[in-house]
Amino acid sequence: MRTPRGCKLFGAQQALGGIRDGIILFHSVIGCNFGSMSFHVPADMRDIRQTCTVINDSDIIFSGEDSLRKAIHNALDLFHPSVLFVVSGCVSEIIGDDIATVVSEFSGSVPVIYVEAAGFRGDSKSGYEAACWALLPYLQGNPVEGGNAVNLLGLGGDDYRIQEDVAAFQRLLGEQVALHTVLSHCSWEEMRTAPQANLNLVLNEQALPLAKAMQERFGIPYEPISYPYGVTGVKEVYSALGRHLEVEYQTECQEIERSAAEGASKVYPYLQALYGMPAAVIGSGGRADGMRRFLEQELGMEVVCFCRREELRDLEDFFMLARQSEAALLFGSSFELELAEELGIPLIRYDYPVFDEISLTGNPFVGAVGILSLLESILNSVMQTPSLKGALYQ
Amino acid sequence: MKKICVYGKGGIGKSTTVSNLAAAMAESGLKVAVVGCDPKSDSTRNLAGRRIPTVLDILREDSGGQVAFLGYRDILCIEAGGPEPGTGCAGRGIIAAMQEIRSRQLLDHRDVVLYDVLGDVVCGGFSMPLREGIADDVYLVTTSDFMAIYAANNICRGIRKYAQSGSVRLAGIIHNGRSSVDNPLTVAAFASCVGSNVIGYIPMTSAIGQAELSRKTLLEAEPEHPVSGHFRTLAKAILENSHSCIPTPLSDEEVESLCR
Numbered sequence: 001m002r003t004p005r006g007c008k009l010f011g012a013q014q015a016l017g018g019i020r021d022g023i024i025l026f027h028s029v030i031g032c033n034f035g036s037m038s039f040h041v042p043a044d045m046r047d048i049r050q051t052c053t054v055i056n057d058s059d060i061i062f063s064g065e066d067s068l069r070k071a072i073h074n075a076l077d078l079f080h081p082s083v084l085f086v087v088s089g090c091v092s093e094i095i096g097d098d099i100a101t102v103v104s105e106f107s108g109s110v111p112v113i114y115v116e117a118a119g120f121r122g123d124s125k126s127g128y129e130a131a132c133w134a135l136l137p138y139l140q141g142n143p144v145e146g147g148n149a150v151n152l153l154g155l156g157g158d159d160y161r162i163q164e165d166v167a168a169f170q171r172l173l174g175e176q177v178a179l180h181t182v183l184s185h186c187s188w189e190e191m192r193t194a195p196q197a198n199l200n201l202v203l204n205e206q207a208l209p210l211a212k213a214m215q216e217r218f219g220i221p222y223e224p225i226s227y228p229y230g231v232t233g234v235k236e237v238y239s240a241l242g243r244h245l246e247v248e249y250q251t252e253c254q255e256i257e258r259s260a261a262e263g264a265s266k267v268y269p270y271l272q273a274l275y276g277m278p279a280a281v282i283g284s285g286g287r288a289d290g291m292r293r294f295l296e297q298e299l300g301m302e303v304v305c306f307c308r309r310e311e312l313r314d315l316e317d318f319f320m321l322a323r324q325s326e327a328a329l330l331f332g333s334s335f336e337l338e339l340a341e342e343l344g345i346p347l348i349r350y351d352y353p354v355f356d357e358i359s360l361t362g363n364p365f366v367g368a369v370g371i372l373s374l375l376e377s378i379l380n381s382v383m384q385t386p387s388l389k390g391a392l393y394q
Numbered sequence: 395m396k397k398i399c400v401y402g403k404g405g406i407g408k409s410t411t412v413s414n415l416a417a418a419m420a421e422s423g424l425k426v427a428v429v430g431c432d433p434k435s436d437s438t439r440n441l442a443g444r445r446i447p448t449v450l451d452i453l454r455e456d457s458g459g460q461v462a463f464l465g466y467r468d469i470l471c472i473e474a475g476g477p478e479p480g481t482g483c484a485g486r487g488i489i490a491a492m493q494e495i496r497s498r499q500l501l502d503h504r505d506v507v508l509y510d511v512l513g514d515v516v517c518g519g520f521s522m523p524l525r526e527g528i529a530d531d532v533y534l535v536t537t538s539d540f541m542a543i544y545a546a547n548n549i550c551r552g553i554r555k556y557a558q559s560g561s562v563r564l565a566g567i568i569h570n571g572r573s574s575v576d577n578p579l580t581v582a583a584f585a586s587c588v589g590s591n592v593i594g595y596i597p598m599t600s601a602i603g604q605a606e607l608s609r610k611t612l613l614e615a616e617p618e619h620p621v622s623g624h625f626r627t628l629a630k631a632i633l634e635n636s637h638s639c640i641p642t643p644l645s646d647e648e649v650e651s652l653c654r
Contacts, residue, residue, distance in 0.1 A: 057490055058454050063481035095483040 004307075004315040004335070005284070006353070007119030010036055011127025011206070012087045014352070015135075016115070017050065018157025018184025019191055021082040024050040025075050027068050027099060028089025032119075039353040040158030051075055055091050064097050072106055082188035084112045085134075093118035111138060125206045125310055128156070132183075132210035136217075141196040143220055148245045149180040149197040153211055153222075154204030154286065157184040160333075160354035161365055168364035172234060172256075176247045183207060199244045201225055201237070204285045205310065227290030228366050229374065230298045231257050259368040263375075270379050271299065273392045277382075280305035280327035282318050282336060283351035291331055291350060294374070301329075309351075328388055329381065346381030346388070350374075395501075398565075398632065399509040399523045402535035403545035407570045410602055411535050412510040413440045414622075417613040418629035420467035424505040427462075428469060429495065431523060433476025433484040437510040441465035443609045448475025449491040462500045466614050472500060484512070485519020492522050506633075524556040531565035531638055533593065537573035538580040540653040547649050550588050550641040563638035566593030568628065583652055588641040594628035597621055 006014075009028070013036045016024055026032050033052035041048070053071040055064050068086070075084055086103055099114050106112040115134045117127045152169065155162055162185050170179045181194040200211045200222035211222035223240040226233060234256055238249040264271060279301050281292050288308045295301040305325040307318045319339050322330065330340045333351040340347035349357050350365060363373040382388045402408045412428055420426045430437025435448050442465040449461045449472065465471045474491035476484040501507050509523045523529045532553050536546040546567070553564050567585040569578060569592050578595070585592045597620075605615035613622045644652065 057486070059482075061450055061482050061484070061487040061490060062454060062477040065481065095486075097481075 001313075002315045003123070004282075004309045004312040004318065006036075006039070006124040006127075008122040008124065008127035008130065009087060009089050009117040009119050010039070011122075011124030011129070012085075012115045012117040012131040013050070013127070014124065014156030014158060015128045015131035015184050015206075016085045016087070016157070018155070018162070018182070019083065019085075019186060019188055020049075021188050022049065022085060023075055023079045023081040023083075024085045024087055025071055026050065026052040026087050026089055027064060027071075027092045027097065028052060028055060028087075029091055030054045032089045039355050042355050042358050043158060043160070043162075049079070049081075051079075053092075055089075060091060060095055063095065064092050065099075065102050068092075068097065068099065068102050069105070072102070072112060076106075076108075076110060076112075081110060084110060085131075086112060086114045087117045087131075088115070089117065090119045093121070113138070128204075128206040129209050132207060133213075135183075135191065136210065136213055138192055139195050139214070139218070141193050142218055143198045144196050147178075147196075147198050148176060148247060149178040150199045150201055150241070150245075151181040151183070151194050151197045151220075152179065153183045153200050153202050154207035155182060155184055156352050159352050160349060160357075161359050161363075164359065164362050164364035165366045165370070167362075168367035168370050169228070169237075172228070172237065172252070172367050173241075174249075174252060176249070177241060177245060183210070195220060199223065199241070201240060202286075203227055204287070206285070225286065226293060227287040229290040230294035230371055231260060232293055232297050233290050234367065256368045256371075260371040263368070263372040267375075267379060270392050271375070274378065274382075275300040276302055277328050277391065278302045278304040278326045279329040279331060280322045280325060282307045282309065282312075282330075282332040284309045287351050295331070298371075299375075299378075328391075329378065344385075344387060346385045348374075348377050348381055395504055396506045396633065397509075397527075397529045397531070398506065399511060399529035399532045399562075400535060400568075401511050401532060401546075401549045402568075403542045404512070406535050406537060406542055406545075407572065407596070408535050409437045409440075409510050410606070411568060411570070411596065411625075411628075412437060412508050414602075414611045414613055414625040415629050415632065416441060416469050416506075416508050417466055417611045418622075418626045419506050419633065420469050421613065421626070422629070422633075424633075425503065426467075426469045427501050427504045427507045428471055429501075429507060429509045430471075430473040431488050431491070431509055431511040431520070432474075433479075433487065433512070435473040435475050438463075438465060438471035438473055440606055440609055440611045440614075441469050442471045446471055446473055448473040449494050450475035450477075450487050453490060453494060461494070461498070466611065470500070470504060483519070485517040485522075488512075488519045488522050492528060521552050521556060524553060524562045525560060527561055530561055530563065531632075531635070532562060533566050533568050533632065534564070535568045535570055536581060536584070537570050538575070538577040538653075539573045540650070542573070543580065543584050543653055544646070544649050546584065547588070547643050550643040554641055554643060557640040564588065564590050564641040565635055565638040566591050566632070568593060569595045571595060572598035580653060584644075584649075587644055587648070587652065589639040590641060591637060593631050593635060594624070596624050596628065 103114040180197040181190045195218035202224045364370040476487045534546045536542040569581045
């Protein structure tokens with residue numbers, strides 16, 4: 001069996017790692033630290049805001065509580081973070097370290113927050129949810145009356161091109177709506193004041209419990225949406241905004257359509273070749289849905305094999321489906337490289353985790369530029385794959 | 395070398411039995427070692443006359459210090475040790491301590507090694523003495539009380555698991571007669587049902603408690619006491635015992651029925 005996603009610890013890391021002035025302290029063995037770090041370091045090698053108690057044999061036998069206490073002191077002294085997240089791993093939870101009590105000893109100005117994330121207790125979705133529950137008590141304020149601010153919930157701090165996509169999303173909102181908090185790509189202050197926004201847009205169901213809790217506690221409505229790939233994705237965002245805020249984006253919508261069409265017109269014959277091309281898509285929740293919609297509705301491709309990671313128990317099940325399909329392109333994460341190589345088809349990386357490709361140009365996958373970036377990736381992949389190259393000249 | 399492991403319900407008298415057996419075997423001229431595998435670290439107290447530093451204490455300090463101490467009649471005393479109650483993982487501690495004892499070759503050149511293990515095979519760590527050839531013969535200490543027999547039966551399940559892939563065997567049942575209503579027939583019936591024998595009997599006496607208050611075994615404190623004689627008889631029986639088996643544990647209902 002191979003896992004289609006990371007364990008609970010990875011989910012917690014995804015939710016908390018994007019809080020830019022925060023530090024994650026894993027109370028676990030060294031592998032948890034390096035494993036989770038390896039997923040986001042390719043995006044920015046300078047950004048190492050995580051550390052570890054490095055539990056050893058003695059900690060296991062006698063309890064790791066002293067090591068944790070010392071590591072919290074060290075992390076606070078060395079990093080001077082705005083917030084410190086103590087994320088437990090399998091070993092500390094198996095031996096039953098009283099992490100909550102140790103954490104409660106730190107009642108200084110910097111919040112020290114415990115998130116239980118033993119890998120054997122669940123998958124990355126449950127880890128993301130656990131992190132959200134841990135954040136909830138720290139949220140304060142209420143929606144600003146008459147305000148037009150939104151939060152984006154459900155993203156991972158190490159999602160591929162998150163920085164570019166968030167910037168593109170902000171451009172989509174323009175001056176009508178302010179982007180308040182992005183979980184997880186924000187400061188601790190932005191996170192803390194998330195209830196001041198007027199709407200939560202939920203890009204992944206792993207943030208739905210938080211959105212529901214924020215609605216109950218702060219009265220903020222929420223809208224689950226797919227990842228806004230393509231023009232249809234942008235339209236969905238604008239529709240959601242229109243339902244809750246007094247905004248109107250018709251002009252912006254037309255401009256995105258025009259801009260994308262103009263950019264793509266340079267390679268129009270190639271686009272025609274994509275029509276009907278079979279593709280396999282795997283991704284986490286809203287990302288997979290958004291990508292499928294873009295490929296089918298805007299490019300006319302045929303998604304012959306489709307899986308949401310959350311619904312998949314064994315990645316091998318998706319591999320089997322893909323092998324039986326006639327997919328000529330695969331959309332997924334670095335986890336699917338092996339399958340792409342086996343099938344001799346290109347892999348378009350768009351879903352977490354991406355650790356074997358970097359993005360330095362600042363090109364997003366969202367918005368008008370994002371549409372062209374995606375097209376560029378797809379067409380270049382097809383052209384660079386000998387078995388598919390012919391399709392573009394037919 | 396005879397490698398013997400003593401299990402039984404918590405508080406049933408394992409440490410008392412082990413220390414007095416060790417004393418009896420040492421009296422007969424054998425080179426004996428006792429390894430306490432209980433985080434309470436009190437298995438060898440009556441042999442060493444004090445609490446000795448434990449293997450895990452030394453490992454934790456990384457001092458490489460002494461972990462084996464000679465006690466009554468040159469019995470080698472070792473305590474595995476463990477974490478403070480309610481913290482850490484005592485089972486992992488037993489595994490680490492056993493590895494350290496082995497790597498230091500502390501038990502080489504001993505005629506008999508007695509392992510005194512925590513009340514039940516609660517996890518993989520406490521089954522360590524049953525594995526990897528650490529012990530060959532297991533003796534279960536029990537009274538005729540239902541809960542003691544229930545625990546002994548549970549331990550039989552652990553022995554059976556490791557006996558099927560290794561050399562460890564159940565070698566006998568030690569009947570401790572200190573229950574308020576002592577029924578030797580119940581213990582004998584249990585032994586028979588699991589495929590074993592009652593290897594010996596230790597009658598109840600307050601003299602044991604008195605000896606232990608002065609940190610001595612009964613054999614050291616009162617060598618002429620009749621119960622000291624029982625320990626000597628038991629030691630002889632164990633040394634001469636050649637019968638061992640892979641136990642056939644009873645179901646919980648069968649244990650209940652047996653004890654009614």
